[in-house]
Amino acid sequence: MSKVAEKCVAEQIIHxxxxxxxxxxxxxxxxxxxxxxxxxNCFFIEKIKSLLDKRGVVGAVFLDLRKAFDTVNHKxxxxxxxxxxxxxxxxxxxxxxxxxRTQTVRINNQQSDTLSLSTGVPQGSILxxxxxxxxxxxxxxxxxxxxxxxxxxxxxxxxxxxxKTEVAAKLTKAVLKITAWLNQCCLQLNVSKTVGMFFSKTxxxxxNPDVLVSGEKLEIVKEFKYLGIILDxxxxxxxxxxxxxxxxxxxxxxxxxxRNSMSTQAAMMYMHSMIFSHMSYCLTSWSQANQTTLKPxxxxxxxxxxxxxxxxxxxxxxxxxxxxxxxxxxxxxxxKNACLFYKIIHGMAPPPLRxxxxxxxxxxxxxxxxxxxxxxxxFRKSTFSQSAFSxxxxxxxxxxxxxxxxxxxxxxxxxxxxxxxxxNMICQH
Numbered sequence: 001m002s003k004v005a006e007k008c009v010a011e012q013i014i015h016x017x018x019x020x021x022x023x024x025x026x027x028x029x030x031x032x033x034x035x036x037x038x039x040x041n042c043f044f045i046e047k048i049k050s051l052l053d054k055r056g057v058v059g060a061v062f063l064d065l066r067k068a069f070d071t072v073n074h075k076x077x078x079x080x081x082x083x084x085x086x087x088x089x090x091x092x093x094x095x096x097x098x099x100x101r102t103q104t105v106r107i108n109n110q111q112s113d114t115l116s117l118s119t120g121v122p123q124g125s126i127l128x129x130x131x132x133x134x135x136x137x138x139x140x141x142x143x144x145x146x147x148x149x150x151x152x153x154x155x156x157x158x159x160x161x162x163x164k165t166e167v168a169a170k171l172t173k174a175v176l177k178i179t180a181w182l183n184q185c186c187l188q189l190n191v192s193k194t195v196g197m198f199f200s201k202t203x204x205x206x207x208n209p210d211v212l213v214s215g216e217k218l219e220i221v222k223e224f225k226y227l228g229i230i231l232d233x234x235x236x237x238x239x240x241x242x243x244x245x246x247x248x249x250x251x252x253x254x255x256x257x258x259r260n261s262m263s264t265q266a267a268m269m270y271m272h273s274m275i276f277s278h279m280s281y282c283l284t285s286w287s288q289a290n291q292t293t294l295k296p297x298x299x300x301x302x303x304x305x306x307x308x309x310x311x312x313x314x315x316x317x318x319x320x321x322x323x324x325x326x327x328x329x330x331x332x333x334x335x336k337n338a339c340l341f342y343k344i345i346h347g348m349a350p351p352p353l354r355x356x357x358x359x360x361x362x363x364x365x366x367x368x369x370x371x372x373x374x375x376x377x378x379f380r381k382s383t384f385s386q387s388a389f390s391x392x393x394x395x396x397x398x399x400x401x402x403x404x405x406x407x408x409x410x411x412x413x414x415x416x417x418x419x420x421x422x423x424n425m426i427c428q429h
Contacts, residue, residue, distance in 0.1 A: 258270075372402050
């Protein structure tokens with residue numbers, strides 16, 4: 001099947017799901033319109049910080065499925081499709097798409113024997129990830145007492161409790177139910193790569209209780225890379241910032257070496273694709289780190305601007321920002337936060353994120369904030385939780401002029417906001 005035909009079929013399936021009473025689970029963030037790793041990470045961190053604001057500990061288990069896409073049972077998948085109210089003809093079409101598939105490997109002029117595939121959905125295809133999402137769609141219903149979030153086969157479950165011991169017991173119970181469900185669906189948990197983590201507001205040095213899976217102890221870690229972000233037990237993001245700095249330093253060294261051989265247009269392209277892309281990836285999540293942690297990245301940002309404009313390190317970077325119409329490091333964070341906030345308000349982001357955003361209404365009395373369409377800044381008890389996206393982005397949103405907030409399209413909002421931030425940039429030097 002061609003990619004065009006696959007895309008057409010995938011769009012029809014999504015249209016069918018959106019117009020029926022059996023849509024994809026709201027906690028499935030993978031391979032869906034308006035969903036991304038950014039929104040998945042943002043919701044996960046936001047939810048945990050809101051739970052920790054109630055005191056106690058949050059324990060999480062990051063599940064690793066062994067060859068998840070390759071072990072999908074076709075008969076089980078087809079039976080699950082009937083639960084989504086697909087017609088007999090549609091299920092027969094999917095069956096013909098899956099059955100009698102073969103695979104072979106070619107290296108130069110050597111080709112392996114052809115083998116038939118009795119299980120699995122095609123990886124690298126358009127339909128494969130969507131079918132897998134349908135396959136595991138009912139996973140969160142297995143243990144409603146735990147929070148479960150999915151990004152295709154990347155699944156994390158987490159629970160809240162007053163102590164680590166209480167949390168560990170809840171996790172063990174939840175993982176037991178999930179393991180049984182996985183066995184029924186012909187999926188296998190890779191225990192050696194499945195890890196646990198305890199999140200808290202402070203550095204808790206107490207001993208970590210055991211979380212068991214089929215009698216085996218899970219490894220309890222202090223850091224874990226989830227959807228491209230290195231999470232730590234206190235959300236200080238030092239390890240992630242250090243990793244990003246390492247990548248940028250390498251690309252910045254190359255930029256310095258080749259800059260004199262590049263046109264300004266080519267240099268801008270290199271800067272955005274090889275340096276700024278690392279800085280902006282999921283920035284709405286890890287920019288919650290404190291200023292001391294983020295300072296090395298701010299320094300690299302300024303160095304990049306000076307290389308772009310062929311200026312020495314001592315040159316004032318604000319002049320370069322104005323010359324090339326670029327935002328400052330601080331405004332890059334504000335722009336990213338405000339853009340995601342705009343998407344949440346206008347239904348262009350996963351619905352679960354709407355839980356953390358509240359626009360003022362005239363239910364009680366008409367105020368200036370109601371007329372402006374301001375957002376209610378969420379109340380957080382601790383300084384730790386006040387760094388959450390919902391709090392920072394709400395404050396930034398309320399400072400944006402109404403004429404920009406009321407723009408009808410995301411593209412016009414993003415471009416006008418960027419220009420407003422540039423025009424109102426205040427030089428701190």
